[in-house]
Amino acid sequence: MKLIAKSKRLNIRELNEFDAQFILELTNSAGWIRYIGARNISTIAEGLDYIKSGPEKSYQENGFGLWAVVKNKGNDTMGLCGIIKLNPLSQPDIGFAFLPKYEGKGYAYEAARLCIGIAFDKYRLDQLKGIVMPNNMRSIQLLQRLGMTYRDTDHQQNLDTYVLINNTVAI
Known part of the structure; x- marks a missing residue:
């Protein structure tokens, strides 16, 4: 388990094979399906395939990807947040999704702030996009x-x- 960042209430870490059940639950939640789209993940094995072909592949290729957001107390996996680069020519964007029971409690904001800091400070990105459906x-x-x-x-x-521009990157 590689820890990426932490705050008072949460840890951000790389996803691993033990998160397959969580991925199954998250990707089948109403909010995920409505605003991100069905991923046709109906088994734990398919959840593991999603982790390996998506986030783990991105960690290897880019050094970043979608990470697990875990509650410090109780160690519950609440959601995903991270930096996504869909193709080599695209600008990275921030992504986040949480299980319904953790929505509206400030966890997404807290995790996203940490991820923005990582994007700008560690990876020296000059900008970060947020791509969203207009009705979300x-x-x-x-x-x-x-x-x-x-x-x-x-x-x-x-x-x-x-778009968020990193005003601290030297030009």
């Missing part, structure tokens, strides 16, 4: 609270892009 108001409000501003809309994919 809670995520839009979170992106705005994180300091991101609306940039544009991809009408073909029905996605809005928000």
Whole structure:
């Protein structure tokens, strides 16, 4: 278990094979399906395949990816948060998703702030995107609270892009 960051209430760590059940539950939650899309994960084995082909592959290729957000007390895995780079030419974006019972408690904001710090301080990214469906108001409000501003809309994919510029990177 590789610890990425921690705060008073949570730890952020790499996903591993023991998170397959959590991935199964999260990817089948109503919010995930509505705002991210069905991943057709219906078994623990498929949850493990998702971890290996997504986050673990990204850790190897980019050094970052989606990480597990774990409650300090009780060690419960609450959600995912991290830096996503979908293809070599794209700008990285921040991603987050939490189990319904952990939504609305500030965990996503806390985890996202840690991930933004990692993106800018460790990886020296000059900007970070937030890509969201226009009807996902809670995520839009979170992106705005994180300091991101609306940039544009991809009408073909029905996605809005928000951007946070790293003003500390030397140009």
